[in-house]
Amino acid sequence: MELVLAVAFGIVAVAAAVAVFVVDSMARATYALLVSFLAVAAELVLLGSAYLGVLTVLMMTVEMAVMGVFMIMYMMNPAGLMPMSMVHNKRGALSIAIGTFVVLGAGALLVPWPSRTGEPPAELTRALGFSLMGEHMLAMIVIGVALLATMISAVLLATDRGRYDRYGDELERDTPRDPVAGGVGR
Amino acid sequence: MTDGLALWGAVVLPFGLLLVATTAASLSAALGSAAAGRAVPVRTVLQPVQEAARLLVVRRRRTQHPDALLWRLGGGTLFVTAVLAAAVVPIGDAPVLRSEVGVVWFNAAETLLWAALWLTGWGGNSVAGLIGGYRFLAQALAYELPMMLALITAALGAGSLDVVQVAAAQEDLWFVVWMPVAFVVFLVAALALSFWGPFSQPAGSDAAGGVLAELSGVDRLVVLVGRYAWLAAAAGMSVPLFLGGGAGPLLPSWLWWLAKTLAVLAALVWVRWRWPVVRVDRFEEIAWVVLLPAIVVQALVVSLVVI
Known part of the structure; x- marks a missing residue:
């Protein structure tokens, strides 16, 4: 089944x-x-x-x-x-795709996979969580912060409006001037 | 831990969900009449059934060059995902589908709405529908993260992603008592994901009905049923997450679950006739500036208590 x-x-x-x-x-x-x-x-x-x-x-x-x-x-x-x-670029794309498929397929067939030792744990999700977060907690936290910083920087680079556009050259406005007002009323 | 699917339950579940969804529709019809200042005779509760029968027999309107496949697929996905989501909700003690990752399962079923609503808007090849579809995606960007954190907060309190265990962990104290913010955020997200009441702008009359604009006949019925089914599924899920599941004196647990579910559902329906529609762009800021920090602090408090 x-x-x-x-x-x-x-x-x-x-x-x-x-x-x-x-x-x-x-x-x-x-x-x-x-x-x-x-x-x-x-x-x-x-x-x-x-x-x-x-x-x-x-x-x-x-x-x-x-x-x-x-x-x-x-x-x-x-x-x-x-x-x-x-x-697009039919020939190039086709050759890359077929090449990748052959390499991956050959890898899946030719690699001597190890035979299973032991049993899967009863609570798989918990085990997965511990193996990801247990020893590698520090790495995970660093990656998380780095990703967040990357996202914020990307948004900052992409937007054409900064705080001087919103609050004025001297940041003198109390309420920002936005093309679309938000729901909080700032 | 026993994972598994109760087969008889899988057969009965869609009909049960349909029944609860119809109840919600009846209540909405009655409240709507009352809100409009009309008399509410008893037969008002049959209005959704009459409307369903009408939509079943009425001839479908056509649009020019629709993408019929994607259109129907999007509409049908609503009810199907609602059934999938309801499958992990313990009805009393046992859900139809017991899974050790039930909370995430519910969340995954809900994210399929992103695709479903956009496709419903896109498929008809109409401007109003497309606007509705894009509005729903914007709305989803607003409610999704607070919703995920609300689910995680409840799971955190129980130390398990299994919905049955989340309900069992509330034996002494319902989660709503010490996670009120998470409960409120979940209900807001429930309204938003069913584009209902204050969050119905994706189907707003300012865009000629948005995602519903070009839907007619049985297509419209399928989408409307899916919407009520999601409202019902989300209400049903809020009970094991925050309201102690089937816990209660005297009555059997499934009856307690049903009573609590109907109470939550009634509140969600009532909100529609009480609150004005929130524009999607406004809700966006409210979600990211108010809801998200609030639910993060709530999750932090819960983590500290758990530790």
């Missing part, structure tokens, strides 16, 4: 991934990619890593939803509303 499901989700994942390049609409390509990711998430759940699988669903859905907005926003044709091809 599990094998049947695993094969079925595998086929869905690959078919949806192919669809990404076959369809002619940005929206369809984005959500075909999401279907592919969801099938991979289902494979993770079947493998017994419920937490990683569910987390993949969560992350990928939000990611694809936001990505779709940007892809459509930056399309050459108006808002991505016209039919368009999803492939």
